[in-house]
Amino acid sequence: MEIHSFSPISIQSYSKTKEEKPVSIPIGINTDIVSFTGIHASKLTKMTEFMTKPLIEKYTIPALNINNMESAEAVIEAAFKTQSPLIVQVSAGARDYAKGGEKTFVAMFKTLRSELSKKYGGAADSVRLHLDHGEDFKVCKDCVDAGFDSVMIDASKHSFEENVAITKQAVDYAHKRGVFVEAELGRLAGVEDKIRVQSKDAAFTDPLEAAEFVRLTGCDSLAVSVGTSHGAVKYADDEKPRIDTRRLRKIKREIEKILPENQGKKPSDQTWRQFPIVLHGASSAPKELFKELNEFLVVPRKLTSKIMTQLITGKGNGEKIAEELLPYLQMAKSKGVPERIYSSVTGLVAKLNVDTDLRAKVTANIKKTMAENPTNIDPRKYNKAGRSGQSEIAAHKMEVLNSAGKSTGIKTKLDIQG
Numbered sequence: 176m177e178i179h180s181f182s183p184i185s186i187q188s189y190s191k192t193k194e195e196k197p198v199s200i201p202i203g204i205n206t207d208i209v210s211f212t213g214i215h216a217s218k219l220t221k222m223t224e225f226m227t228k229p230l231i232e233k234y235t236i237p238a239l240n241i242n243n244m245e246s247a248e249a250v251i252e253a254a255f256k257t258q259s260p261l262i263v264q265v266s267a268g269a270r271d272y273a274k275g276g277e278k279t280f281v282a283m284f285k286t287l288r289s290e291l292s293k294k295y296g297g298a299a300d301s302v303r304l305h306l307d308h309g310e311d312f313k314v315c316k317d318c319v320d321a322g323f324d325s326v327m328i329d330a331s332k333h334s335f336e337e338n339v340a341i342t343k344q345a346v347d348y349a350h351k352r353g354v355f356v357e358a359e360l361g362r363l364a365g366v367e368d369k370i371r372v373q374s375k376d377a378a379f380t381d382p383l384e385a386a387e388f389v390r391l392t393g394c395d396s397l398a399v400s401v402g403t404s405h406g407a408v409k410y411a412d413d414e415k416p417r418i419d420t421r422r423l424r425k426i427k428r429e430i431e432k433i434l435p436e437n438q439g440k441k442p443s444d445q446t447w448r449q450f451p452i453v454l455h456g457a458s459s460a461p462k463e464l465f466k467e468l469n470e471f472l473v474v475p476r477k478l479t480s481k482i483m484t485q486l487i488t489g490k491g492n493g494e495k496i497a498e499e500l501l502p503y504l505q506m507a508k509s510k511g512v513p514e515r516i517y518s519s520v521t522g523l524v525a526k527l528n529v530d531t532d533l534r535a536k537v538t539a540n541i542k543k544t545m546a547e548n549p550t551n552i553d554p555r556k557y558n559k560a561g562r563s564g565q566s567e568i569a570a571h572k573m574e575v576l577n578s579a580g581k582s583t584g585i586k587t588k589l590d591i592q593g
């Protein structure tokens with residue numbers, strides 16, 4: 176096992192229960208397996224190292240959503256090609272879509288990670304599998320049991336107290352099995368939530384509450400609300416895209432202050448333990464990409480005939496047709512997080528989530544291929560185009576997040592054998 180130059184900090188569960196003693200494993204010394212508990216503790220330590228490293232080395236790990244084999248191939252291949260760490264994430268929607276649920280993704284992930292790391296020669300465990308937005312304990316438990324490296328328990332829609340209770344239950348279960356837990360505090364309010372710009376801040380994560388939340392739950396990372404939101408339209412027309420980096424810095428610092436390992440230390444101390452913050456809703460939703468989507472707009476034949484009839488004969492209800500057409504035209508609308516501001520979160524955010532950009536690209540490429548080859552009925556043709564588009568987006572994110580080339584230092588044994 177190769178050991179890396181992490182500072183000699185230790186990780187421990189600070190949500191002690193009466194029955195369980197906190198596990199304390201120094202990072203940077205050989206954590207060879209000595210017992211059943213040791214295996215799990217070592218696994219959690221490695222995932223924590225993986226999530227802390229970007230904060231020290233100033234890059235951000237892209238966390239990219241997958242839904243099927245092609246999207247998994249696309250993002251995993253991009254990671255090995257660019258030698259970037261990667262978090263492959265699966266949402267509740269993706270689990271429902273796959274007939275074998277989370278087990279489908281574990282099997283697919285293991286195979287692809289193993290095969291593609293051999294093909295490109297990368298460090299296999301720099302690519303990890305994560306549950307995105309696990310809505311309750313049961314979903315998290317199922318993914319922990321299935322072999323995920325990390326799970327997100329998202330109880331942010333509940334009250335603070337309920338969020339704490341649900342998160343703590345997931346943390347207790349996952350930690351005993353060596354699985355890392357991301358939680359969420361605050362609401363990611365977007366334009367679509369009809370929350371007025373002025374009141375958007377009200378849904379932002381409070382730094383002191385965040386510290387209390389981490390103290391009470393023992394979660395390993397925290398998703399916060401600092402201005403981003405899910406989907407293609409994150410900001411109103413008259414709103415300037417922004418990330419509240421001051422708040423982000425304060426959240427991180429307040430959390431770090433309560434960590435047991437940091438007691439009696441200063442943030443400037445070499446052994447100060449950094450806490451991984453996660454940024455959701457970080458797609459850039461580029462205008463060009465959304466224009467591309469619109470260029471190959473597929474309007475149902477029924478509607479195009481209505482338009483033609485109206486144009487040629489002047490018959491039909493023009494207003495009604497315009498109303499029906501509107502959703503198609505609105506596809507072109509997007510306002511995301513400009514990639515030029517990604518660098519403002521370096522050293523603050525360990526993991527940055529992107530789904531919308533991948534969805535838009537796969538759809539644009541498939542539409543384009545279909546439009547250009549109207550007689551083709553071979554799904555591999557358009558799926559291939561969709562896959563290469565997703566791979567392009569993934570590799571591009573790895574460049575702009577400065578994670579490309581950063582996977583080489585993580586050469587530990589695989590936690591899950593490929």
Ligand code: G3H
Nearest residue numbers: 240266267268269405530
């Ligand atoms: O944050 C959510 C992701 O974009 C996943 O979306 O629930 O439609 O799969 P989904």
Ligand code: 13P
Nearest residue numbers: 406455456457458530531
């Ligand atoms: P986007 O909608 O900005 O891609 O966010 C994805 C996300 O946060 C997944 O959890």
Ligand code: ZN
Nearest residue numbers: 405455456528
């Ligand atoms: Zn999200």
